[in-house]
Amino acid sequence: LVTLADFTDSRPWAVLGWTMMHMLWVGALIGLVALAGRIVLRRADPALRYGFALACFASLLLTPLALWAWQWGQGRQATAFFADGGAALATLQSWGLDSWRPDRQLLPSAEGWSALAGLCAQVLPWVWLCGAPLALGFMTRSAWRLRRLQHQLAGLGAPAELAAQCGRLADRLGLRRAVRVAVSEGLGAPALMGIVRPVLVLPVSALTGLSPQQLEMVLLHELVHAARRDNLVILIQRMAEAVLFFHPAVWWLSSWLTAERELVCDAQVVDRTGHPELYIRTLLVFAE
Numbered sequence: 001l002v003t004l005a006d007f008t009d010s011r012p013w014a015v016l017g018w019t020m021m022h023m024l025w026v027g028a029l030i031g032l033v034a035l036a037g038r039i040v041l042r043r044a045d046p047a048l049r050y051g052f053a054l055a056c057f058a059s060l061l062l063t064p065l066a067l068w069a070w071q072w073g074q075g076r077q078a079t080a081f082f083a084d085g086g087a088a089l090a091t092l093q094s095w096g097l098d099s100w101r102p103d104r105q106l107l108p109s110a111e112g113w114s115a116l117a118g119l120c121a122q123v124l125p126w127v128w129l130c131g132a133p134l135a136l137g138f139m140t141r142s143a144w145r146l147r148r149l150q151h152q153l154a155g156l157g158a159p160a161e162l163a164a165q166c167g168r169l170a171d172r173l174g175l176r177r178a179v180r181v182a183v184s185e186g187l188g189a190p191a192l193m194g195i196v197r198p199v200l201v202l203p204v205s206a207l208t209g210l211s212p213q214q215l216e217m218v219l220l221h222e223l224v225h226a227a228r229r230d231n232l233v234i235l236i237q238r239m240a241e242a243v244l245f246f247h248p249a250v251w252w253l254s255s256w257l258t259a260e261r262e263l264v265c266d267a268q269v270v271d272r273t274g275h276p277e278l279y280i281r282t283l284l285v286f287a288e
Helices: 004-008 011-040 046-073 075-094 110-156 160-172 204-208 212-228 230-243 248-273 276-287
Strands: 180-184 191-193 199-203
Touching: 011 046, 011 110, 011 248, 046 230, 046 248, 110 191, 110 230, 160 180, 160 212, 180 204, 191 212, 191 230, 199 204, 199 212, 204 212, 212 230, 212 248, 212 276, 230 248, 248 276
Parallel strands: 180 199
Antiparallel strands: 191 199
16 A cells, blocks of 8 residues: 555655756746846847747756756665755754854754755645646636637637738738637737637727728737747746746746747738838727
């Protein structure tokens, strides 16, 4: 009969704990590199900034896999510190300042630090087992609701002239996948939903409050997203946020990546239409 103690003392548990421990400082280092690059590239082309942010984010995703493989290759060395749980507790007790004495050691020894790290590595998998399934559950629920909304909107359809215009713009972008168009009263801004069968959803205000040229810019922006397969990257971002929820660098890099992605699409729209001021006014309509 396998008990909980057998499970927590197993090699996979130890490898997971130390992978999370090392992920904390390696992820922080990648975050610092990303922050330095963001400062250096603040005046660079949006596509260059997006590529750099994407590379940093990909590195952040591959780091746990590399750390897991490295820790697993260490064999029994990965669990060596787990035998020092008692030493860790003793270190914590001797390090307390509630009854300070001049002869008390204020800083733990190297062995004490190792024992404390081992204790943290033994606790961290519990944090992941509690947080990751919950985050993945929320992500799955949101994806299911979005999928259901996508089916509902696809049935609404759009004016034939609008669908034809969207098809012409898709051909100009070299987009081979068919993108359906729908109009909804429940949205305040345009959106592209779906990955395999994308649906471009426009709010009713886009048909009544925008000029034909502005409407073309709006369609072009969403079609650029479809041509770049940005929704697939967004899905990977959400999965990374759920699995690596414990690291702040993941959330910060994902937020930066989202912002740069929109700027890249905006830049392509301006390059293709040649009317930056009109495009800014179009964005302000939806912002207001």
